[in-house]
Amino acid sequence: MVVDTISELILKPLTTNEIKPKGWLLRQIQIQAEGLSGNLDKFWPDIKESKWIGGDKEGWERVPYWLDGFIPLAYLLNDDDMKKRAKKYIDAIIHGQEDDGWICPCSKVERERYDMWALFLLLKVLVVYYECSKDGRIEEVIYKATKNLDRHIDRFTIFNWASTRWFEMLIPIYWLYERRNEDWLLNLAIKMKAQGFDYQALYENWPYEKPQAFGHWSQMNHVVNQAMAIKSLALFSRISKQEEDKTFAELMIEKLFEYHGTATGIFTGDECLSGNSPIQGTELCSVAEFMYSLEHLIQITGETKWADKLEYIAYNALPATISPDMWTHQYDQLVNQVECSRIEEGSQPFNTNNGEAHLYGLEPHYGCCTSNFNQAWPKFALSAFMTTDKGIACVTLAPSTVETAINDVDVKISLSTDYPFHNKLIFCVNVSEPVEFAFDIRIPGFSSSATVNGADTKSGEFYTISKTWNNEETIEVVLQFETEFIERPENMVAVRRGPLLYSIAIEEEWKMVNYGNKEKLRVFPHCDYELFPKSQWNYGYADKKIEYTFNGVSDIPFSTKEAPIKAKAKVVEIDWPKTNGVVTKVPVDRKPISQLIKEVTLLPYGCTNLRMTEVPYIDLEK
Structure with missing residues (x-):
């Protein structure tokens, strides 16, 4: 395969400088900032005293996981204190980068056995930080760390979590390539796939129709790995240009939901795939990561079906496993959940988790979800509007405002709504001077019928208004549900x-x-x-x-x-x-x-x- 470029995204994401939540969505992320997400660095040792900032506690995935949500949360809320606290961590991480580009907190003798998953995650976080802050240091930091990785994996191939999550590294690679346009970056992307776990071979020869025996744990059917991997070949399709890579997510989802699906739009896994029983659990990390995968599928394919799935998870499975005040969360949520009390070992319904995994708390069972769940709402908020080659698309339906420029003309589009609890959407389009562009409004596939300014339209498609816009105009969308x-x-x-x-x-x-x-x-x-x-x-x-x-x-x-x-x-x-x-x-x-x-x-x-x-x-x- 000869690789000379990457394909463009169909729908391009906007930044925290352009999108702002309003209404109930703004209140939801304010609650998150007032709860665990906004306070972990003040008391939780794995964040407060992490090796990433010179402490002696966990120095692998938890700080990057937390920053992945805390940074966009801070900038969406325009909270100066939160921005300052995020910068403290970024400054410490940058300060810890060594001359050869290595940036993870371990000694040189430990490098060959260091699981590089933490690096992939950190570099994604640095991309997020740049898009929020425009910090001029970030590009060079990512460049040096990626160069180091390219050399490192020639001697020490990726393994363990890095192997099963290889595709996550494509995100910072592509970001860097769009700025540096250097061929070695695309070659590194191919190396990542070559050294990474082959999900296509697994799903084309699917061995996990039933849950494995109690206590049997495997990377190959780990629920979070599956949730992440749903976007794997779609991401790689930007290099391969192969349609079958772009559509591989459909095969994964078909298999996952046929044998492990629930009514909530997510599949079970506690921590490994657990069947379709309503008393099996689903790990919170998999909810957040499935949402993130769907956000990438939307950008790469432009297909509304992925936005339907994203909304359904965001409005059901996500809030159901976090307490309303967002100070506590579950590791595992159950679809039929009549009690959340401690269960003796051997009596729990979970195949691989303990009898406290469904409690609401700080870090029930394991702390990865404590740091990782907080990416879900901020990134969902950022998926509300995206740009197209011809204008702007409203992708997910939630109260929010986008302010950007089209052909050097200031454009502001505001969506006022109580959706998903109510069926009416009011868009207000403002332009500083007349400008021509297309505004695409996603009509959810689960609406039985819909109207735009009184005119009938199709569900499961974008409704496009392409025209020259003047001053201020209002668009009313009414959705019907059965x-x-x-x-x-x-x-x-x-x-x-x-x-x-x-x-x-x-x-x-x-x-x-x-x-x-x-x-x-x-x-x-x-x-x-x-x-x-x-x-x-x-x-x-x-x-x-x-x-x-x-x-x-x-x-x-x-x-x-x-x-x-x-x-x-x-x-x-x-x-x-x-x-x-x-x-x-x-x-x-x-x-x-x-x-x-x-x-x-x-x-x-x-x-x-x-x-x-x-x-x-x-x-x-x-």
């Missing part, structure tokens, strides 16, 4: 309406885990909690008529107590027990305990902490 009862394994169903999945709400009691007076780290507000149910969960749907009420978005968008939208459904009680705090995979008996039909509240999945999502439909006429 209730769907999604079929799930074991003759179960889940309720979905448009971009939101719904769950039977369970009242909850939060109990702080008491680790004793000597505990200094897991203390309020960054403490651990067990959650216990205070209402019933053992129901099956008895009617397909669901009634919805929009209540407006509160100060906490994904609030359990003040959910923006609620629904009422008719159910009957069935025999569905729990053991060790976990419901059985399916009910013991689907015959109603009584003929009494009850009305229960359904909440958006993302507004729940305890929930029943995949349940049977009981036909009372049989």
Whole structure:
């Protein structure tokens, strides 16, 4: 394969200087800044005392993971204190770079066994920092580190996490090539693929139709690796120019969802792929990384289907595994989750994680998610608008504003909406002087119908308005959604309406885990909690008529107590027990305990902490 350039992106991302969240999305990232994400460097040893800044704690992935979200969060909020704290880490990392370009915190004798995944991640972070800050030092730092990597892997090929995540290095390589245009960078990209794990061979000969035996752990079916790798060959297609590379993500997603999919739009993995049971867990890191993969697929292909998937995960699986105040999170979320209490070893539903992985806390089970989950919301906010060869596209639907220039004319487009909780979108387009460009509005594929300024349009496509724009113009988009009862394994169903999945709400009691007076780290507000149910969960749907009420978005968008939208459904009680705090995979008996039909509240999945999502439909006429 002769490589002489890289292909252009169909949709090009904008920066924190051009996109700003507003409305409920702004409030959501403010909550994140007020919670764990915005405070980890103040108290968590793996960030506060990391080897990356001269300390003696973890000096591998956790600081880069945290910075990957903290940096865009700081700049989206234009928070001077957060920017200053981010710069402190960047300054220390740059100061630690050695003359030969090596930048990771280890001794020279340790280099040959250093897992270079941390470098790939760090260089991605430096790209993010440059795009936010325009710091003039960054390009040379990345150049020297990448040169060093090119020499290093000729002697010490990549292994372990670097091997299974080789494609992540393509992101800083491409960024650098667009600035330096040096052929060795493209050759390095080819070396990365040659030395990296071959996901194509794995998925074309798929061995993971079922979860592996309890306790068996493998890099090859590790859930976060799969979530990351979904973008792998699409990224490489910018070099190969091969259509099959660009579409490989479709094969991966087909296999993952056929054997390990859930109603939430994410696949199970705790930490390895775990089947399609609603009581298997999904690691939070995989949610954040699947979103990031989809953002790249959108840019490379320009296809709206990837934006549909991105939104669905962002509005369901992401908020459901983080407490509404964003001070605590789970390592594993369960689709049917009636209790989050400590489970004795050997009794947990997880194949490879311990019985505390589903607690809400600082670092349940393992701390990678503590540092990594915070990239999801800021990067999602940055996916709202992108540029095209002919203008601007609204890619994901969330309240936000873009300010940029087209043909040297200032253009501002603002989206006001309570979507996904409500169905109306109001765009306001302002231009400083007349200018011609195309404005593309994505109409979600899960809308049953849609209108733009009263005119019918197709779902699952971009609606394009190409014209000369003058002064200020308003565009109104109205989306219609229908209730769907999604079929799930074991003759179960889940309720979905448009971009939101719904769950039977369970009242909850939060109990702080008491680790004793000597505990200094897991203390309020960054403490651990067990959650216990205070209402019933053992129901099956008895009617397909669901009634919805929009209540407006509160100060906490994904609030359990003040959910923006609620629904009422008719159910009957069935025999569905729990053991060790976990419901059985399916009910013991689907015959109603009584003929009494009850009305229960359904909440958006993302507004729940305890929930029943995949349940049977009981036909009372049989």
